[in-house]
Amino acid sequence: MLAKQTLEKVINEALESQADFAEVFVEKTVQNSIAMQSGKIENAVTNEKFGVGVRVAKKHNAVYGYTNDADEASLVSLAKKLATSFEGNRVRETIKLPEMKSGNKHTVKRNPSDVDAKEKTSIVKKADAAARAYSEEIKQVNVSYLDSVQDVWIASSEDIYTNDQRVRTRLGVASVAKNDKDMQMGFNGPGASKGFEFYDEIDVDAAAQEASRIAVTMLHADEAPSATIPVVVDNGFGGVIFHEACGHSLEATSVAKNASVFSGKKGEKIGSELVTAIDDGTIDNAWGSQNFDDEGRPQQRRVLIKNGVLNTYMVDYLNGKRMNEASTGSSRRESYRYAPTSRMTNTYIDNGESTFEEIIAATDYGLYAKKMGGGSVQPSTGDFNFAVMEGYMIRDGKIAEPVKGATLVGTGKDALQKIDMVGNNLLRAQGMCGSLSGSIPTDVGQPTIRISNITVGGRKGSA
Amino acid sequence: MNLEQLFKKAKEKNIEAIQAELSEAESLNFHVFNGEMDKHQIADTKKLKLKAIVNGKMGKFVTEDIDESKMDNWIDALLDSAKAVESEDEVFIYEGDSEYKDIDLFNESKLNKLSHEDKIQLVHDLEQKTKALDERIQISQSFYGESSSIVTLKNSKGLDLQKRVKNAVIGGDVVARNSDDSRNAFDFIQSNDPADFDLDSLAHNIVSRATALLGAKSLKSGRYNILLENRASASLLTGYLGMFKAENVQKGMSKLAGKVGQSVANEQISMVENPFMEKSSKSGGFDDEGVATQYKKVVDQGKLTTFFYDLKTAKKDNHAPTGNAFGGGISPTNFYIENGKDDVEKLIETMDEGLFVTSLQGIHSGTNAVSGDFSLQASGFLIKNGKIERPIALFTVAGNYLDLLNSVSTLGNDLKFSMNYIGSPTLKIDSMVVSGE
Numbered sequence: 001m002l003a004k005q006t007l008e009k010v011i012n013e014a015l016e017s018q019a020d021f022a023e024v025f026v027e028k029t030v031q032n033s034i035a036m037q038s039g040k041i042e043n044a045v046t047n048e049k050f051g052v053g054v055r056v057a058k059k060h061n062a063v064y065g066y067t068n069d070a071d072e073a074s075l076v077s078l079a080k081k082l083a084t085s086f087e088g089n090r091v092r093e094t095i096k097l098p099e100m101k102s103g104n105k106h107t108v109k110r111n112p113s114d115v116d117a118k119e120k121t122s123i124v125k126k127a128d129a130a131a132r133a134y135s136e137e138i139k140q141v142n143v144s145y146l147d148s149v150q151d152v153w154i155a156s157s158e159d160i161y162t163n164d165q166r167v168r169t170r171l172g173v174a175s176v177a178k179n180d181k182d183m184q185m186g187f188n189g190p191g192a193s194k195g196f197e198f199y200d201e202i203d204v205d206a207a208a209q210e211a212s213r214i215a216v217t218m219l220h221a222d223e224a225p226s227a228t229i230p231v232v233v234d235n236g237f238g239g240v241i242f243h244e245a246c247g248h249s250l251e252a253t254s255v256a257k258n259a260s261v262f263s264g265k266k267g268e269k270i271g272s273e274l275v276t277a278i279d280d281g282t283i284d285n286a287w288g289s290q291n292f293d294d295e296g297r298p299q300q301r302r303v304l305i306k307n308g309v310l311n312t313y314m315v316d317y318l319n320g321k322r323m324n325e326a327s328t329g330s331s332r333r334e335s336y337r338y339a340p341t342s343r344m345t346n347t348y349i350d351n352g353e354s355t356f357e358e359i360i361a362a363t364d365y366g367l368y369a370k371k372m373g374g375g376s377v378q379p380s381t382g383d384f385n386f387a388v389m390e391g392y393m394i395r396d397g398k399i400a401e402p403v404k405g406a407t408l409v410g411t412g413k414d415a416l417q418k419i420d421m422v423g424n425n426l427l428r429a430q431g432m433c434g435s436l437s438g439s440i441p442t443d444v445g446q447p448t449i450r451i452s453n454i455t456v457g458g459r460k461g462s463a
Numbered sequence: 464m465n466l467e468q469l470f471k472k473a474k475e476k477n478i479e480a481i482q483a484e485l486s487e488a489e490s491l492n493f494h495v496f497n498g499e500m501d502k503h504q505i506a507d508t509k510k511l512k513l514k515a516i517v518n519g520k521m522g523k524f525v526t527e528d529i530d531e532s533k534m535d536n537w538i539d540a541l542l543d544s545a546k547a548v549e550s551e552d553e554v555f556i557y558e559g560d561s562e563y564k565d566i567d568l569f570n571e572s573k574l575n576k577l578s579h580e581d582k583i584q585l586v587h588d589l590e591q592k593t594k595a596l597d598e599r600i601q602i603s604q605s606f607y608g609e610s611s612s613i614v615t616l617k618n619s620k621g622l623d624l625q626k627r628v629k630n631a632v633i634g635g636d637v638v639a640r641n642s643d644d645s646r647n648a649f650d651f652i653q654s655n656d657p658a659d660f661d662l663d664s665l666a667h668n669i670v671s672r673a674t675a676l677l678g679a680k681s682l683k684s685g686r687y688n689i690l691l692e693n694r695a696s697a698s699l700l701t702g703y704l705g706m707f708k709a710e711n712v713q714k715g716m717s718k719l720a721g722k723v724g725q726s727v728a729n730e731q732i733s734m735v736e737n738p739f740m741e742k743s744s745k746s747g748g749f750d751d752e753g754v755a756t757q758y759k760k761v762v763d764q765g766k767l768t769t770f771f772y773d774l775k776t777a778k779k780d781n782h783a784p785t786g787n788a789f790g791g792g793i794s795p796t797n798f799y800i801e802n803g804k805d806d807v808e809k810l811i812e813t814m815d816e817g818l819f820v821t822s823l824q825g826i827h828s829g830t831n832a833v834s835g836d837f838s839l840q841a842s843g844f845l846i847k848n849g850k851i852e853r854p855i856a857l858f859t860v861a862g863n864y865l866d867l868l869n870s871v872s873t874l875g876n877d878l879k880f881s882m883n884y885i886g887s888p889t890l891k892i893d894s895m896v897v898s899g900e
Contacts, residue, residue, distance in 0.1 A: 028528075034547065038714060043523060044547035046540050050528040051508070063503040068510075068527045078505075085503055117547045140714055176716060176833060183716070183833045224838075226684045226861070226898030257496060259602050259638060261645075339504065374828030380602070380638045380647045383857060385825035385840030407829045407838035407859050409898075457838045457859025457898035461686065 001026050001163075002052075004097055006072045007155040011095050014056040014079040015157060018088035021057040021318075022079070022095075023156035023295065026070070027336040032112065034145040036124045039132070044117060051336040056082040060256075060322040064339035095157045101292075102163035106285045108195040111167065112147035115196045120145055123171065123199050130205035131175045134212035137219060139183075140176035143208070147196070154296035158317070162296040168287065168441060169198045170430065173208045177215035184221075184404065186214025187389070191287045191430040191441070214371055214390045217402050224391060224406035224458025230366035231408060232359055232394065232450045237372050237429035239444035242277060242349050244377045245384040245412035250304050252319035252330070252342040253436060254380070261382040261413050265310050271416030273308040274352050281329065281345030287430040288345040288442040295331040295340055302328050304347075305416075316342040334438025341437045348445030352422025356448045359421045361397040367406060367456050368392040368399055374431075375408075382412040407457040415451055423448035464511075469534050470619045473515060476538055480556035481515040482618035484751065485529075490610035493583055495590045497603065500583065513537060514556070517545035521554040523791075555774040559622040560755040563748040566739055568628040570655040574609070577657050582607050585660065589635050592666035597674050601645075602638040607631065610744070622753045630655045630744035632882070635666065639673035646679065646856075648672035653882065654742045672821070675844075679854035681899040682845060688817035689860065689892045690810055692843070693879035695823045696887035700800065702830035702837065703864045704885070707761055708793040709776035716833050718865060719767060727767045728868035731803060734762035736771070738786065738796040745796045745884045749786065756786035756796060762868075771795055799886030803874025807889050810875055812849040818897065819844040819851065820860060835864040838898075858899035867892055 007024050014022035029049040035042045052075060053066040063082045067074065112120075124145045131141040150166040170191030177184050188211040192198050233241055246262075254260040262270060281299035283289050290299050295317050303311050315323065316331035319342055332343035360368065368391065375386025388406040392399050428445030466483050473481040487509050494502035513524045515538075522545030524537055577585070590605040611629040616622060634651025650669045652660055691699070711717040719727060728734075738756035740746050749755055752774050761769055772780070773788035787793050811819060824840040831837065838861035845852045867890075875889030 037550075040551065041547055041549040043521075044544045045523040045525065046544065047524075048526040048528050050526075061499060061501050063505075065505040065507075067507045068529070069507065078507075081505065085500075117543055121547055140716060178715065183718075185831065185833055226859070226896055228898075228900055257602065257604075337506070337508070339502070374825075376825045376828070378647060378824070381645050383824070383840070383842075385829060385859070387825065387828040387838070405831070405836050405838050405861065407825065407840065407861070409840045409857055409859055411857070455681070455857065455859065455898055455900075457840075457861055459836065459838060459861040459863075459896050461684070461896045 001028070001153045002070065006075065008095060008097055009072065010054060010075045010079045011155065011157055013076050014054065014083050015092045015095065016090055017083040017086040018091055019056045019058050019083055019086040020091055021157055023055045023154065025053040025294065025336055026153040027051055027150065029148060029150040029335065030113065031146065031148040032120070034120055034124050036128050036143040039128060041121055041124065049335055053336040053339070054078050054082060055339055056086065057318055058086045060318045062318055062339060066336050092157060097155050097161040098159055100161045100163055104165055104291055106193045106289055108167045110196040111149065112169065112196055113149060123204060126204050127171060127173050127208040131173050131208040131212045134209045135177065135216045137177045137179060137216050138175050138212045139178040142174045144172040146170045154292065154294070156296060160296040162292045164290060164292045166290060167193060167195050169194050169196065171204070171207065173211040175212040175215040177212070177219040179219060182219055184215050184218035186211040186218065189430060193285045193287060193289050217390060218404045221402035221404040223460035224367070224403040224456060225460045226456065226458050228453050228455045230363050230450060230452055231454050231456065232363060232366060232368045232448060233372065234370045235423065235425045235427040235446055235448050237444060238369065239348050239429065239446035240372045240375060240386060240431065241415065242446060243344065243347055243444045244375045244386055245382065245415050246277070247344050247347050248377050249382055249412055250313050251344070252313050252315040252323060255313050256319035256322040259380050262310060268310055269308045270310045270413065271305055271308045272419040274422045275305055275308050275416060275419055276303070276350040277305040277348065278303055278350055279314055279344050279347040283346050286346045286428065286443050290345070293329045293331045294333045295327065297327055297329045299345065300329040314342045314344065316340060332437060332440050334440055338437040343435060343437060343440060344433060344442050346428060346443035346445070348426060348428055349422065349447065349449065351424050351426045351447050354421050354423050356423055356425055359423055359448055359450050360394060360399060362421065363394045363397060363450065366394045368394050377412065384412055385409045403458065405459050408454055409457060410454045415454060418452045418454070419449050420452045421450040464529065465531060466617050472534055473538055473619065476542065477517070478541065479516040480619050481513065482556050484512040485615045486510045486612055488610060488612040490608065492606065492608045493586045494604065494606045495586045498590065513541055515541040515545065516554055516556055517542055519554070520545040520548040552775050553778050555752070556618050556620055557622060557753045557774060558620045559753050563624065563755050564739055566746060566748060568626070568744070568746055570629060573656045574629055574631055585633060585662070589633060589662050589666060592662055593635050593637050593670050596666060596670040597639065599639045599641055599674055599677065600637050600670055601640045603635065605635040607633045616749070616753055618753070624749050624753055626747050628744050633660050635669045637669055637673050639677055641677050644677050644679070646673050646676040651882065656742060676842060676854045676856065679842060679856035681857045682855050683900055684898050686894045687897050688814060689895050690814060690817060690819045691890045691892055692819065692821045693875065693877050693887050693889045694881065695820050696800070696890050697879060697881045697885050698823055698826050699837070699864070700887055701881060701883065701885045702826045703832060703835065704795065705832040706835070707771055709770040709772045709780060710793055712770050713776055713779055718835050722767050723769065725767060726765045727865060728762055728765045729871045730765035731874055732762055732765055732868055732871060733760050733801040734798070735760050735801055736795045736798045740797045743797050743884050747796065750788040752788040754784045754786045754788065759785065797884040799878060799880065800888060802876045802878045802888045805873055805875055807875050807877055810873060810889060810891055811846060811851065814846050814849060817846050818855065819846055837862060837864060858897055861896045861898070
């Protein structure tokens with residue numbers, strides 16, 4: 001990519017000022033996406049991203065610039081421009097970059113760039129056919145295929161020079177079930193940090209049928225009630241509750257500015273002792289994994305909450321300076337178009353002791369949220385909301401009729417304390433997380449858990 | 464960029480028609496947090512989007528690595544892309560319209576009157592003003608963002624259009640705290656004329672929105688009359704834009720299918736798409752396919768008059784294209800519910816009991832764009848006897864968007880746009896389901 005001398009020159013030019021930190025992020029990404037609608041391949045698009053981001057900082061105050069113009073002269077001029085924010089005598093010695101570190105622990109057997117377009121479209125067609133065959137009530141199926149190879153080179157004044165390749169693969173199936181009364185949608189989107197071999201390892205038909213199963217089930221569902229009741233949230237994508245309600249509030253992005261409900265709470269009990277929560281960016285081939293974070297530091301496994309006690313935040317280098325804490329390797333960004341900040345990777349509540357059956361049997365009346373949709377949170381208050389994609393009422397310790405249209409609202413602090421049962425069936429699921437530094441792939445996850453009571457907003461009204 | 468050479472090479476490879484969209488953009492952003500400039504960003508980017516018709520199929524390719532020596536690779540990518548397409552829908556590369564409305568979206572002289580230092584000062588001023596207004600403001604952040612872009616659209620059928628846009632936004636975000644509660648608020652002004660940046664009123668809005676909600680508690684579940692504030696209504700409409708797009712209608716994914724000419728909303732409601740709105744970065748004389756944009760009442764006094772079309776969907780419906788091909792699909796430019804007559808104060812005064820909903824959260828997950836159903840986290844105020852009784856939060860309002868449009872009884876005169884230029888005035892709505900305690 002860019003010559004080491006060029007990177008050094010740009011960094012040193014930026015440091016001809018009172019700045020004490022300079023970094024260059026070079027990215028080349030090739031994404032292939034295929035969209036199938038109405039049973040026909042509608043689009044097959046290759047998208048090439050190529051650009052450079054330069055970040056210069058004095059303490060925690062940063063200036064960031066990015067461009068597609070990667071020749072040395074224009075990068076040096078960008079660095080000079082950025083450095084004008086910190087005019088004054090140089091504070092850092094001349095930077096010499098170390099040897100470049102690289103290496104991919106997330107083995108890729110078939111790089112998507114070596115796979116024929118025909119083979120890719122055949123997976124899309126297979127998924128489409130399986131989703132349609134599930135039921136006559138399935139009237140529309142949209143299948144999206146994505147592969148992405150992101151190459152990054154990161155060099156900074158902190159003795160960092162790394163290269164990382166992130167290969168990702170994902171299949172999305174959205175099914176619409178329809179009758180004369182209603183239309184409902186179901187979605188399933190498995191993905192991994194893998195190449196095309198992913199499709200040898202998953203059951204494409206089953207993954208597609210899962211989307212149709214949800215849509216058909218919800219087509220015949222009653223409206224959810226409006227009430228504050230116990231809610232059992234199932235494993236897998238159910239982990240979005242922790243991601244939204246607590247995860248974002250544990251990112252240095254909000255903690256460092258004292259803008260999080262969990263600011264200053266390290267070592268304190270913030271949740272039920274049944275809860276141990278982990279953010280692990282090192283899991284082999286997981287959707288949210290990286291070898292290095294987007295500041296070039298090795299990814300880590302972080303135990304965020306241990307038996308209800310706040311153990312660590314997710315910290316990036318600059319927010320760490322504000323907090324007097326070291327980076328936890330948590331810095332991420334969508335692309336060179338974003339300055340990085342602390343973000344989640346693969347975040348989950350760890351296994352507990354209860355079985356799924358025990359949790360349902362212990363609940364007289366409540367909601368069983370089998371599949372969650374998305375949600376959002378306001379980190380300063382911890383107020384969250386998220387949609388239940390597939391829900392059922394629980395009556396007398398048994399799963400009863402399906403219900404649609406439920407939204408759960410609450411505060412992260414409160415919900416974390418009200419987790420009163422944790423299952424032993426941990427499962428992760430894939431999602432895209434949007435925040436300050438763009439949209440990034442993350443895994444959410446958990447075993448089945450029960451929240452003793454939470455507000456369920458449905459359209460049926462109170463019973 | 465030598466597009467003529469690209470078009471010539473394409474012709475040699477039996478490409479029937481080819482179109483290039485080159486976007487060149489520059490942007491500048493400042494962010495001030497508790498008195499310190501903690502972020503400052505500059506960008507200079509280029510993107511080339513190509514599409515080409517080969518054997519009746521549309522191939523597409525996008526690159527930021529705009530190196531003319533790679534033209535042959537781009538053409539190969541277009542050929543591969545077209546080869547993978549199966550859809551039998553007729554595809555188009557457009558010759559162009561006879562006339563395009565010429566609008567000045569650059570307004571250069573005005574925004575450029577501000578120096579770099581002036582802009583930095585604006586952000587600091589806003590931050591200080593918000594902080595000084597109320598001692599309960601514990602955290603305050605403010606920002607200024609400015610972008611200018613030049614989009615060139617050319618194709619092998621002789622289309623040659625260009626659009627220059629410059630726009631800026633200034634805004635703030637605060638957290639107000641008292642002993643047992645903490646509430647945030649956010650507001651902004653978007654324009655390309657610095658005369659619109661009234662920082663005093665902006666600061667006042669942001670601060671009063673946050674402090675007024677302090678101490679908010681949930682409320683009893685039940686059915687309530689609702690006053691849906693302008694910004695909350697605009698964000699709800701964002702969740703249902705899909706209903707008005709011809710591609711969703713044609714695929715059976717919109718409840719508005721077959722309803723053109725019929726009543727779909729209360730007769731007081733008109734919904735307008737105005738691509739010629741001054742000072743909006745979304746305005747423009749043409750869409751991504753080169754079709755001239757047009758002002759239209761999509762809903763006129765409750766009646767649906769049209770959907771949003773691109774060339775492909777228009778052909779299918781035997782309808783004229785409406786100039787709504789944007790971002791690889793169909794989108795409106797500036798789209799809003801037209802103002803009614805009443806001041807919001809009057810709408811509150813004339814409400815015996817109900818909820819003034821000032822914010823809806825989770826639009827992307829809590830709305831079902833196909834069925835129209837929604838269930839959303841809300842906050843606002845409980846109204847009794849025409850007066851605000853107390854702040855409320857952590858409840859949900861649920862309903863169906865088309866039912867809502869029909870049950871609007873009065874419209875305010877306070878049209879406000881979201882950052883994405885979707886707008887609405889405050890709406891008075893009869894009876895919605897609310898979940899609280």
